Amino acid sequence: MFIKKRVIAAVALATGSAIALAGCAGSPEPAASFDPEEEVTLDLAFWGNDVRADLYNKAIEAFNEEYPNITVNSSFLAFPEFWEKRQTEAAGKNLPDVMQFDYSYLRQYSENGLLLDLDPYLGGIIETDPLPQNILDIGVVNDTTYGIATSTNAWGLFTNPALLEEAGVEDFAGGSWADYTDWMAEVTEASGGEFYGGSDYTGRIQNLELQLRAEGGELFTEEGEPGFDEARLKAFWEEGQAIRDGIGVPQQTVEEVLPLGPFDTANTASELTWDNFGAGYLGNLGESYSELSLLAPPVTEEGAKDLYLKPSMLHSIASNTDAPEAAATLVNFLVNSPQSGEIFGTNRGLPASETALAAAELDPLSEQVKAHEEAIADRLGDAPPVPIVGYGTLEEKFRQLGGELNFGRMSVDDAVSQFFTEMDVVLNN
Known part of the structure; x- marks a missing residue:
């Protein structure tokens, strides 16, 4: 890829802290990896249509081949209805564990304490080698990472x-x-x-x-x-x-x-x-x-x-999740795995992860987008x-x-x- 990769040292995960909602107990300290023996159920919410829902179902099936003890219950709505439901859930501090997230809402939800701090998981559960520095920076609000971009556009x-x-x-x-x-x-x-x-x-x-x-x-x-x-x-x-x-x-x-x-x-x-x-x-x-x-x-x-590169969408984790390590494992799979690149292709935009992009089959228009983002590399600055x-x-x-x-x-x-x-x-x- 045309953008220099970020090399991130493994963080001291045991000392990391997660966001706690006002009046709620703090989330448990993160582990370096998910315990594959632990039985966990996660809620996953995304916006889209029947075509995207079918792709997510296939991705979940592939995920369960590696993590059979994580049950993923998915739901989807059209974009406006998706955010109407999230607003209702946010009021009750009951957001889904993992959410497809839009850039324009990232500051509002993170500053209200509704999203999990992902920094303790970077370089550990969430792989960072496939994600260039300016891609990782996209999900940062007030020096804290709250979202991982699935895809980019310019x-x-x-x-x-x-x-x-x-x-x-x-x-x-x-x-x-x-x-x-x-x-x-x-x-x-x-x-x-x-x-x-x-x-x-x-x-x-x-x-x-x-x-x-x-x-x-x-x-x-x-x-x-x-x-x-x-x-x-x-x-x-x-x-x-x-x-x-x-x-x-x-x-x-x-x-x-x-x-x-x-x-x-x-x-x-x-x-x-x-x-x-x-x-x-x-x-x-x-x-x-x-x-x-x-x-x-x-x-x-x-x-x-x-x-600059803008996220077509991101994946974020609710701070009210009871299973942060499992949720981070799912986010990593949906963003970085070759299976996600092969299954989604460019349905969510041009994959931001080099691993997922390498596995994606690009149609002629997607090849154009890829060539465009490579051609403007000299004009790409930090995301605003x-x-x-x-x-x-x-x-x-x-x-x-x-x-x-x-x-x-x-x-x-x-x-x-x-x-x-x-x-x-x-x-x-």
């Missing part, structure tokens, strides 16, 4: 070769954000009004984050403070004015194709987003479009470490601080305001004012 630029061939325009050759805007304008003009070069990239908070990281900053600091002021946000949204003036897809078209987007309805020839979205895009585009290109995003500053509590609310507000700007129903100054008002409420809630 920001990328998808383009549609068929539409570009129709327009007679070459693929984006790379360059600055201004170069990207000029390329979009070329595509829009060449298409004769049939489709557009892309969307207003200033409507996505992730593109602001990339620019801030290139400047040596972050979207939000570890302390939860914004890494930008009103003037910086104003400059960013003003940057998109030319796109909103006819280069990019009109907001009316965006609204008309919902719940799909302009890229997977062939209304635009490019889209900046996470690199694991390709399969969904191709599925929505249909048989007329057989391939996509996946390129590096525009560059703010050459040599900057603006990109784990998202603040309420990040999802702010991300959605940013998107809504971007839509209002694209409609022309709001000035940049008013949009900036509204966003900072919303951010003040979220950060001080």
